Amino acid sequence: MQLTVTQLNIYPIKSLAGIALAKSKVEARGLQYDRRWMLIDEQNLFISQRKFPEMALLQPSIAVDTMTIHHRNDRVPPFSFKLSETSGESIAVTTWDDTCPALEVSVAASVWFSEVLGTSCKLVQMPEDSVRPADPRYAISEDDKVSFADGYPILMFDEASIELLAEKSGVAIPLNRFRGNIIFKGGSAHIEDELKVFEINGLTYHGVKPCARCIMTTIDQEKGQTAGKEPLKTLATYRKVGHKILFGQNLIPAGKGSIAVGDTIHIKEMTEPIAF
Numbered sequence: 581m582q583l584t585v586t587q588l589n590i591y592p593i594k595s596l597a598g599i600a601l602a603k604s605k606v607e608a609r610g611l612q613y614d615r616r617w618m619l620i621d622e623q624n625l626f627i628s629q630r631k632f633p634e635m636a637l638l639q640p641s642i643a644v645d646t647m648t649i650h651h652r653n654d655r656v657p658p659f660s661f662k663l664s665e666t667s668g669e670s671i672a673v674t675t676w677d678d679t680c681p682a683l684e685v686s687v688a689a690s691v692w693f694s695e696v697l698g699t700s701c702k703l704v705q706m707p708e709d710s711v712r713p714a715d716p717r718y719a720i721s722e723d724d725k726v727s728f729a730d731g732y733p734i735l736m737f738d739e740a741s742i743e744l745l746a747e748k749s750g751v752a753i754p755l756n757r758f759r760g761n762i763i764f765k766g767g768s769a770h771i772e773d774e775l776k777v778f779e780i781n782g783l784t785y786h787g788v789k790p791c792a793r794c795i796m797t798t799i800d801q802e803k804g805q806t807a808g809k810e811p812l813k814t815l816a817t818y819r820k821v822g823h824k825i826l827f828g829q830n831l832i833p834a835g836k837g838s839i840a841v842g843d844t845i846h847i848k849e850m851t852e853p854i855a856f
Contacts, residue, residue, distance in 0.1 A: 581766060581767060581847075582766050582844060583738075583764050583765070583766040583767050583771075583844065583845035583847070584764055584765055584766050584842065584843070584844055584845070585762060585763070585764050585780065585839065585840070585841055585842060585843045585844075585845065586739060586763055586764055586765050586841060587600065587755070587760070587762075587763035587841065588600065588601040588602070588603070588604050588611065588761065588762060588763075588839060588840070588841055589601065589756075589759070589760060589761055589763070590604065590611050590612070590613050590614040590615075590761065591614060591615055591759060592613045592614065592615070592616060592617055592640045592642065592647060593615075593617040593618065593619065593638075593640055593649075593703070594615045594617070594618040594619070594626060594628065594675075594728045594729070595618075595619070595626075595627070595628035595629045595632075595635045595636075595796075596635055596636070596638045596639070596640055596649070597636055597637070597638060597639040597640065597652075597756075597801065598756065598759065599640060599641065599642065601841075602840060602841050603838065603839065603840035603841070604838065604839055604840075605836070605837075605838055606734075606783055606833050606836060606837045606838060606839055607833075607836055608723070608724070608725055608733070608833070608835075608836065609706075609725055609726055609727040609733055610726070610727055610729065610732075610733035610734045610761065610833070611734065611761050611839070613642065613663075614727060614729070614733075614734075614761060615727040615728040615729045616705060616706050616727050616728065617647075617685070617703060617704065617705050617706070617728070618673065618675070618682070618703075618704055618706075618728040619635075619693055619697075619701045619702070619703055619704075620671075620673050620674075620682075620701060620702050620704055621699070621700070621701055622700050622701075623674075624671055624672060624673045624674060625673075625674050626673065626674065626675045626676075626728065627697075627699070627701055628796070629796050629799050630794065630795060630796055632697050632699070633799045633804050633805050633806060634696075634697060634804040634805075635697065635804070636799055636800075636801045636802075636803075636804040637651055637652040637653060637803075637804040638650075638651060638652075638696065639651075639652055642663070645662055645663050645664065646660050646661070646662055646663065647660065647661060647662075647663055648660040649692075651696065652802075652804075655696075656692075656695070656696055659688075659689065659692040661685055661686060661688075661689050665685050665686055665689075665705075666683035666684065666685060666686075666705055666707070667683070667684055667685070667686050667687070668683065668684045670682070670683060671683065671684060671702075671704060673704055675712070675728050675730075676730065676731070678712050678713075680706070680710050680711065680712040681707070681709075681710045682704035682705060682706055682707070682710060683704060683705050683707055684702050684703065684704050684705075685703045685704065685705055686703075689703040690702040690703050706727055706728060711725055712725055712726050712727070712728075713725055713726075714726050714731075714732060714733070714832060715731060715732075715789075718732075718788040718789045718830075718832075719788075719832065720786050720788070720832050720834060724832050731789075731830060732788065732789065732830035732831065732832060733831065733832055733833060734761045734762060734785070734830070734831040734832075734833065735758075735759065735760050735761050735762075735791055735828050735829070735830060735831070736760060736761065736762040736763070736764070736772055736775075736787075736828060736829050736830075736831055737758065737760050737763060737764075737770075737772045737827065737828040737829065738763075738764055738765060738766075738767045738768075738769065738770070738771050738772050739755075739763060739764070739765045740765065740767060740768055740769040740770075740771070741769045741770050741771075741772065741827065741828075742755060742758075743769065744769035744770070745811055745814060745815065745827075748814050748817070748818065749810055749811060749813075749814035751810050751811075751814075753797075753810060753811045754801065754802075756801045757796075757797045757798075757799070757801060757811065758793075758797060758827060758828060759796070760828060762780075762831075762839070764845055766845075770819075770853075770854075772787070772828060772829040773787075773790060773826075773829060773851075773853055773854050774787075774850045774851055774852070774853055775787045775829060775845075775847060775850065776848075776849045776850055776851040777847075777848040777849035778845050778846055778847045778848055778849075779845075779846040779848060780837075780839050780843050780844070780845055780846070781837060781838055781839055781840070781843050782837060783833060783834070783835060783836070783837030783838075783839070784833070784834040784835070784848070785831045785832070785833050785834065786831065786832045786833075786834060787829045787830070787831055787851070788830055788831065788832050789829075789830045790826040790827075790828070790829055790830070790854060791826065791827060791828040791829065791830050792824040792825065792826060793811075793812065793815065793825045793826070793827050793828075795812070797811055797812060797827075798810065798811070798812060811827075812825055815827060818856060819856065820856065821854065821855075821856060826854065
């Protein structure tokens with residue numbers, strides 16, 4: 581069995597559209613730039629497509645030291661800011677059960693997003709000295725940390741898992757509904773569940789926890805609106821444990837390195853399949 585990386589994706593601003601890459605640096609928090617920015621409401625809580633599906637239509641791009649956000653429908657002029665740009669005092673922001681320090685990018689950025697989404701919000705950045713520890717129940721070491729991602733540095737799955745879902749549901753569900761960072765091919769459906777320890781380009785990764793999926797997978801990423809009950813309806817028939825519907829594997833990298841499309845995944849240790 582040869583597993584090969586076929587796609588790399590980052591989501592620089594949590595819950596906005598992603599950027600497909602040919603290669604990426606891998607850092608302790610995950611792929612470089614992935615979910616290092618986030619929108620927060622007036623209570624400093626993160627906001628997402630769960631409440632504002634139009635966020636899917638906001639497309640980031642990165643060129644050298646600048647990020648630019650385009651609305652896919654060209655509803656508003658694009659907005660750009662420097663990757664290093666921050667202003668103001670530290671803000672304690674909350675992502676699910678975690679609170680950590682962040683910095684507002686700029687008043688101009690916050691105003692732009694507030695006007696686009698029709699709600700008062702701020703764009704914040706996670707500075708290097710802000711530490712959001714990985715869940716100690718699944719962390720490999722006490723130094724493991726995560727960005728503004730829902731819970732873990734990297735999300736991974738096999739193309740075969742998507743193909744099985746399409747076969748069972750009769751619907752071709754786009755890969756971008758699942759917001760994976762590393763997508764690969766060469767294994768059987770849901771082989772990612774069993775990848776406990778593996779290497780890519782010399783860097784070790786640990787598969788620590790299957791990913792529980794939510795209503796964000798039902799949002800059409802091209803239209804920025806809910807598209808129905810799939811894929812959750814079908815996944816619930818064969819990927820449900822308790823009240824959780826599982827798809828994809830959360831990873832923690834054991835250090836820093838790099839990764840590229842075409843890289844081979846070298847399996848070091850596997851675990852038992854999930855019992856459904």
